[in-house]
Amino acid sequence: MKHVSFAAAHAGMLVWALLIAASFFAAAKVGQSIDPILLTGLRLLFSALVFLPLLLLNNNSPLTARGLLAHAVLGLLLATYFGSLFEALRYTSAVNTATLYTLVPLMTLGFEALLQPSASLKTRVLPMTLAAVGAVLLILKGSAPDELPAQYPVVVFGIGCLAMALYSPVSQRFKVKVLKGRDPVAMTFWNMLFGAVFLLAFCLFSGGWRSGALLTGRDLFWLAYLALFGTLATFWLLHRAIGVIESSTVVSYVYLNTLFVTVYHWLWLSQQPTLLEAVGAVMVAIGIATLVMGSRNARPAMA
Numbered sequence: 223m224k225h226v227s228f229a230a231a232h233a234g235m236l237v238w239a240l241l242i243a244a245s246f247f248a249a250a251k252v253g254q255s256i257d258p259i260l261l262t263g264l265r266l267l268f269s270a271l272v273f274l275p276l277l278l279l280n281n282n283s284p285l286t287a288r289g290l291l292a293h294a295v296l297g298l299l300l301a302t303y304f305g306s307l308f309e310a311l312r313y314t315s316a317v318n319t320a321t322l323y324t325l326v327p328l329m330t331l332g333f334e335a336l337l338q339p340s341a342s343l344k345t346r347v348l349p350m351t352l353a354a355v356g357a358v359l360l361i362l363k364g365s366a367p368d369e370l371p372a373q374y375p376v377v378v379f380g381i382g383c384l385a386m387a388l389y390s391p392v393s394q395r396f397k398v399k400v401l402k403g404r405d406p407v408a409m410t411f412w413n414m415l416f417g418a419v420f421l422l423a424f425c426l427f428s429g430g431w432r433s434g435a436l437l438t439g440r441d442l443f444w445l446a447y448l449a450l451f452g453t454l455a456t457f458w459l460l461h462r463a464i465g466v467i468e469s470s471t472v473v474s475y476v477y478l479n480t481l482f483v484t485v486y487h488w489l490w491l492s493q494q495p496t497l498l499e500a501v502g503a504v505m506v507a508i509g510i511a512t513l514v515m516g517s518r519n520a521r522p523a524m525a
Contacts, residue, residue: 231466232514235475238459243479245452250311251444256437257430258308261445263421266300268449269457270414277411289404290412292396297416299385299392304453305421306382310375322379324357327474329387334468337391346471349512353477356505359498360480390473394464406461410454471513481506 252261310319327350397404425431463472481503488495495503 228466231463234459235463235467235472236478238456238463239475239478240482241451241456241459242476243482245448245456248444248448248452249307250315251440252308252448253436253438253441254312255433256441257425257428257433258312259305259421259428260425260430260434261308262301262304263418263425265304265418265445265449265453266414266421267418268446269454270411270418272450272454273407273411273414273458276407280405280407285412286400288400292400293409293412294416296389296393296396296409296413297418298420299389300413300417300457301420302385303382303389304417306378306385310379310382312375313372314375314379319375319379322376322383323386323476324354324480326383326387326476328354329384330390330473333388334391337395345516346468346474346513349509349516350474351509353474353506353509353513356502356507356509357477357480359502360484360506387473390460390464393461397464406458409461410457413457414453471516474510474513477506478510 307319331346331350393401393409401409422431460472484495484499484503
């Protein structure tokens, strides 16, 4: 795989944070009467097919049975996350799912400690926590009591967040041996394809495929947007950064999406920033800046 520089990896993750921020709201635009598992399966399948020509033109990563199994595991984690997101959005708001997603980097740090122990882990706890608290202040700034999510969507999306927290450290561990040398295009294609197969197979047994008749042109537009920008582009950027930056630092860029959404409200919707927003924005900025500077001297554990 072509080496990605430190600066390029972090620049790519800035774009990743912007795309993730937009995906929460785009997912909420898709028709709520359509089976969320079917929606996610179609989203991942479309993402994989877009990358197929690139894979065929640059097929320098031979597949083995163990490699396919590794991709299947990663595809199952993706299927769990995206399926849980669509299901949770049927019962709660995009803001509430974004709030819960702020826990993913801290979960990733815990899994990284188990799968990729390194001396730099302790130095990331404080800045990650600082950024997490700042992100929560930004997201919850205007919540009313009746906007709190119900227990079901919290549990459902909580499981999805655990799957997403596992994705980066498990992917990096696979890249050490069984998927060594696999480039971001191949990683994204096979992981998305397996995720789509799992979800669409489930739809066949559950009967969720029947709701496909309810798909409108508007739904297909948002699915195409999510497939191209919320799925394909973000996971290509993720795999591009994994191996250059520590897993927990990579995922910590999610805190920036809350900052980007808030800045959008300030600048384009002419909303006056509150004190909590200002404090949260500063905390996110300091936390991410500390993580970025610390990652320059720390390499991901590769054994």
